Amino acid sequence: MRVLIFSQYFWPESFGINALARSMQERGIAVTVLTGQPNYPDGIVFPGYAAWRTSREMLSGIEILRVPLVPRGVKSGLRLAVNYLSFLASASLVGPWMLRGAQYDAVFVYAPSPLLQALPAVFLSWWKRAPLVVWVQDLWPESLSATGFVRNKVMLGLVGSVVRYIYRHTDLILIPSQAFREPIRRLAPSKGCIAYYPNPFVEEPLGASTPSPDLSALVAEIASASSVVFAGNLGTAQSLDTILDAAERVSARGRLIRFFIVGSGSLSEWLAEEVERRGLKNVSLPGRFPSSAMMSIFASASALLVSLRDEPIFAQTIPSKVPGYLAAGKPIIASLNGEGARVVVEAKAGVACPAGDSEALADAVIHICGLDDDVRRVMGENGRRYAEKHFGLAGLTDDLIARLEALSAQRGASSR
Structure with missing residues (x-):
């Protein structure tokens, strides 16, 4: 079976699609990835890539085709929008030329924000006479208004029309959270084309985005005291002000618990300034580490923290870091509403508190860090078992391949 994976992001950028592509290739699927310049x-x-060039490379048997794009730049909403639009244009115009003569049994879109990147795949699916599967990672247009990126109702309406067009031309929509079903169903034409497909946890990521700083020193520092680790993107959705407020409350109560906020993002600079302004000695910002370092960092922590803002759309989301946290075998503190909190509680892997409530988060941190080691170990083991059962990469890969084969067979029968 030949599968075309369509994604703006791929190795050496660190995204979940990397490991899924490798897992498919290891099962005998001929995988081609059409993506942008990293x-x-x-x-x-x-380094080694150029924004305005096309390129071809092989990675562990996976063929990677890259189209030109405008880099994201730094802290520029306009530049980010141009980045998205340039990939759309390049994938639409240059992509077909790079794929000329090739045939595929399915086109699979990995669709983190923006979902609009799936537009060229609609044409590619039609051109190659292959079924189209879109793995939605974010609800659009809802996420635009929730993050404050777009608030104009006319613009949101236009985006909604484009999203509806994409769904109307998609054979199967995969959703990482059951709560995505109803919002997508309002836009999708058929109730039967939506299926639950969660993000798997990955212990051995394919590629790393940057060289690692002194990992051993950080691991030793985290392990030297009661510690809570937050890892991932540092943006508006993550409710970082709630974490800082909670850290301030924990410190005011005289508890010697340290917060390690590992990662980078649009609020990195604000976060560093705020930590200094508040004089938060119990908050450390070690920066971004490659995904290959995460399991070592997680293993050294007393507990792992995941947080999102108090917005209705985020209550429908299971943050992609949750499966990895569960697999790490450490207690989880979920400052979340809805689906993400439900998974942590259902797994008996930690505690949940309302999103945006810094006092409740401080209470949860003190509670978890005050538990006996044996109790925390049981929580971690519960999480590990839950992750293996519900988020294991091998099982999810087999499930995806079976779905793609079924769709391809249906498309072939229809053509005949």
Whole structure:
């Protein structure tokens, strides 16, 4: 079976699609990836690549075709929009030329924000006479208004029309959270074309975005005291002000618990300034580490923290870091509403508190860090078992391949 994966992001950028592509290839699927020139998250094209070139490369048997794009740049909403639009244009115009003569049994879109990147795949699916599967990672247009990126109702309406067009031409929509079903169903024409497909946890990521700083020193520092680790993107959705407020409350109560906020993002600079302004000695910002370092960092922590803002759309989301946290075998503190909190509680892997409530978060941190080691170990083991059962990469890969084969067979029968 030949599968075309369509994604703006791919190795050496660190995204979940990397491991899924490798897992499919290891099962005998001929995988081709059409993607852009790597520049996430720093907004600068990686060494060895060029923004305005096309390129072809092989990675562990996976064929990677890259189209030109405008890099994201740094802290520029306009530049980010141009980045998205340039990939759309390049994939639409240059992509077909790079794919000329090739045939595929399915087109699979990995669709983190923006979902609009799936537009060229609609044409590619029609051109190659292959079924189209879109793995939605974010609800659009809802996420635009929730993050404040777009608030104009006319613009949101236009985006909604484009999203409806994409769904109307998609054979199967995969959703990482059951709560995505109803919002998508309002836009999708058929109730039967939506299926639950969660993000898997990945212990051995394919590729890393940057060289690692002194990992051993950080691991030793985290392990030296009661510690809570938050890892991932540092943006508006993550409710970082709630974490800082909670850290301030924990410190005011005289508890010697340290917060390690590992990662980078649009609010990195604000976060550093705020930590200094507040004089938060119990908050450390070690920066961004490659995904290959995460399991070592998680293993050294007393507990792992995941947080999102108090917005209705985020209550429908299971943050992609949750499966990895569960697999790490450490207690989880979920400052979340809705689906993400439900998974942590259902797994008996930690505690949940309302999103945006810094006092409740401080209470949860003190509670978890005050538990006996044996109790925390049981929580971690519960999480590990839950992750293996519900988010294991091998099982999810087999499930995806079976779906793609079924769709391809249906498309072939229809053509005949």
